[in-house]
Amino acid sequence: PNSGRFGPADFESAVVEAVADAAPDADLDALRASFNLIRAATVLTQQLESQIHRPAGWTMAGFRVMFCVWVAGELEPRDIARLSGLSRAAVSSVLNTLERDGLVERTRESSDRRLVTVRLTDIGADGVIGAYARQNEVEQDVLSPLKHDELGRLADDLQRLIAR
Secondary structure (H helix, E strand, O other), X not given: OOOOXXXXXXXXXXXXXXXXXXXXXXXXXXXXXXXXXXXXXXXXXXXXXXXXXHHHOOOHHHHHHHHHHHHHOOEXXXXXXXXXXXXXXXXXXXXXXXXXXXXXXXXXXOOOOOOOEEEEOHHHHHHHHHHHHHHHHHHHHHOOOOOHHHHHHHHHHXXXXXXX
């Protein structure tokens, strides 16, 4: 293995070469697509977390939870988990923190004490709206190498993957 420094494209080439040698039947296009999808998501997540969400006092997971509730108006935790892509345990932990910080409130609105509804407080709603405005600036910057039509196709292709 090459222990020198790699640029992003050089490392991808090295990954493809290593996998092709070790697993000759591997689908190298699937490898490249998944490898780069994960890398791109990581870059975007790290930028959003460091530039927007940590300074606002929450995690990316916290923002995802609040964003889902903001869009839906109110949700049960299981629906937040489904829509945000977080586990139910992660949602429960995030909700504890967000509730402690006055950003969400949980209420029991039925005779079944296990059923809880989550809604944003006014502070939480204002926070999500302000954070998303800044987040969209970062999204635009990270995705700026793509032309408008390419961006639309990427969004459509990713939606097809998610729907599967």
